[in-house]
Amino acid sequence: MIxxxxxxxxxxxxxxxxxxxxxxxxxxxxxxxxxxxxREQFRIEGFLPADDLIAQxxxxxxxxxxxxxxYPEAERWFHEVxxxxxxxxxAPEARYWEGVAAYKxxxxxxxxKKTALDLTRRYPESEWTRRASVx
Amino acid sequence: xxxxxxxxxxxxxxxxxxxSGKLVLADFSxxxx
Numbered sequence: 001m002i003x004x005x006x007x008x009x010x011x012x013x014x015x016x017x018x019x020x021x022x023x024x025x026x027x028x029x030x031x032x033x034x035x036x037x038x039r040e041q042f043r044i045e046g047f048l049p050a051d052d053l054i055a056q057x058x059x060x061x062x063x064x065x066x067x068x069x070x071y072p073e074a075e076r077w078f079h080e081v082x083x084x085x086x087x088x089x090x091a092p093e094a095r096y097w098e099g100v101a102a103y104k105x106x107x108x109x110x111x112x113k114k115t116a117l118d119l120t121r122r123y124p125e126s127e128w129t130r131r132a133s134v135x
Numbered sequence: 136x137x138x139x140x141x142x143x144x145x146x147x148x149x150x151x152x153x154x155s156g157k158l159v160l161a162d163f164s165x166x167x168x
Binding site: 002003005006007008009010011012013014015016019020023025028029030031032033034035036037038041050053057061064 | 136139140141142143144145148149151152153155156157158159160161162163164165166
């Protein structure tokens with residue numbers, strides 16, 4: 001997954017402390033998704049087990065598509081996060097944003113309502129379920 | 136993230152990103168190497 005979507009760059013605090021300052025990395029581990037101009041697109045801070053980390057990276061790809069208004073692509077990525085990593089911390093957040101992407105694409109508010117019901121059923125304790133509770 | 140061939144130079148990573156159309160995954164680490 002990583003090689004398919006990313007150029008992996010390792011910056012060690014002892015070798016390149018100036019790069020920590022340049023990119024505002026104040027804790028380790030921190031992962032940043034950067035565009036080709038070096039602009040930060042997504043940030044992950046703190047250790048995560050492998051499955052959670054991959055889920056977060058996929059969530060990052062989804063959010064980048066979403067922010068660029070590529071809603072069909074974003075919706076697919078959000079859906080894949082939930083399907084592939086249902087136990088990951090990113091899953092309820094992905095479900096929330098999948099609903100938003102579907103709404104943005106269709107302007108059909110029933111996507112939001114369905115998302116809220118789905119979150120309540122699958123992730124009753126999640127903050128994302130509470131965020132969707134107004135739908 | 137075992138088995139990954141990490142680039143160690145920021146400019147080189149950005150150059151590869153430009154060429155490939157990929158994003159850079161920058162891992163800021165303090166772990167023993």
